[in-house]
Amino acid sequence: MGPAGDARVKIILPPELPASQITPEPVYRARRQLMGLGLASPLLALAGCAGADDGGDAAAPGAPAGAGAAGGGAEELTRFEDATSYNNFYEFGTAKTDPARYASSLEPAPWSVVVGGEAELTGTFPLEDLLAITAAQDRTYRLRCVEGWSMVIPWQGLPLGEVLRHFKPTSRAKYVAFTTLADPRQMPGLRYPSINWPYREGLRIDEAMHPLALLATGMYGKPLPNQNGAPLRLVVPWKYGFKSIKSIIRIDFTEAMPPTSWNQLQPEEYGFYSNVNPDVDHPRWSQRSERRIAGTASKLFAERIPTLPFNGYGEQVAGLYAGMDLRKWF
Template sequence: MSRTRIPTPPAAGITGESVYRDRRRLLQALALAPALVAAGCRGEPPPPMDVPRAATPPPGGGEATGFDTDEPLTREQDATSYNNFYEFGSGKTDPSRARKTLVTSPWSVAVSGECARPGTVPLETLLKGLVPEERIYRMRCVEGWSMVIPWLGVPLGQVLKRFEPGADAKFVAFTSLADPRQMPGVRVPILDWPYREGLRIDEAMHPLTLLVTGMYGKPLQQQNGAPLRLVVPWKYGFKGIKSIVAIEFTRKAPRTAWNDMQPREYGFFANVNPAVDHPRWSQATERRIAGDGNRLFADRIPTRPFNGYADQVAGLYRGMDLARWY
């Protein structure tokens, strides 16, 4: 099967909208309500409203941290026009330029594996009763560029607990939609479709791990993973699987799409580690896409271990050889 490698990022410029500033005036619970889910990405969102600040306590109690940052936000236009979603094309701007063919309503998620309450659940039922939170996270791509994005979603752990995972549930596997009628990129064998990702159960249950339905106060657009995606801010961006249709609790580490394609370059854990280079480029620095400038890429800045979330998550990997799990 023909394989296509991820290109190294070009120093291209994109002129975008003004920087999203009023980050506390995001969509409230309507962002996860059935009416908005039914509208998908095609309808106009209701007027922005104040939303609760992230307040999920970390494991073991104490004050929650890591849910916000004062770093300049990436412009909405950049975050919605420069990204990877190979189901809609392998170029950075292909997903945003693709025809809006993704049907987001109705949408359901099949939950299976080592749990007491498996089943296929409509999206509105999956999220029913959960209040969305504003989370402003850094996002670090394995290719060496990064963004700061205001997401709207719920802690993944709150959703997973509803299915009562058993003691044998050591990992959580995720699968994306792979419909060539809706996703033209699936017709090209860049990967072994469907896109698959996975987390260890403690990573999935960590309060920083977010199940996302919106960004910049609006429902997710097609190119950003509508209507449901994963955000794990201390890992490289390819772990953030988009357009999720299946979740499975497993005993063993699940196979994942990029790791299957090239395990030497894309590890299962994929924790951001500036000390471990990609085989084809350094990970010591990154190009931050953010601020008021008219250039898509700014000067390079140092990459931080765990993408700056070491205080919150480093304990999950105590005793592990982090260099091994690139």
């Protein structure tokens, strides 16, 4: 996954939609399997999240027409076809069009996630078991990348903190580390050493437990497309997009700060925390403004707009960093 990930994240609450309108395919399958075992599923049908590999439909079923921003007002959703064709996923190539071109080789089912480290419950868990841990939610986020562009995407998924608590992390767990699949057979970009594979990311455990953090399973009311991180990715709304690791196969609770891919590769450019901060420029460009991807079929970018501290979530998350020098711990 490239340094931009899928852009930076800002939570925006979407309008209510009837649960009957949308049942994402992974949720439907998991619920059917649980019913076959005689168990009641706690999963809920979700609204909005960007979708399948069907060429795109700006009015994908279940996608809200707009979304209320954290600071009020409304923001136009990025078109489905743009959100699924302009993104970084270095495992499929370094150009922003490469993931959509080459990610069809990814096999998102069956899928399992290894949970390890400082927790009472560890092991290998099928995706269906993870989906059954907690009720799913729909959220719309503004995502911003370090390259100065942003998107507004409706996601569906599981609250990360609720999933993590299920595994009962011990008092020694200070961080949570995530690892992406690295299979050269499925991922042609692994042939090139652009990153020390596999791709790794991490959060401090209080960040991971924050209610804004999401394990996304879909977008625009459909399962995640391969190029956007199928079948399971992280979305952290107040951080730059490369923190939102894709196609997760491992989650570890650690006592020490875990290594992260872009921080290892270029620590002077990509800090461990990577909170959105317009006052801390990337060494090669300013981070004070962003180009919104909310254009038309003939124009990808809309107007340039100011970048907000913590991507507009300061009221919710600034307390996590009280007393920290955010220029040093960028």
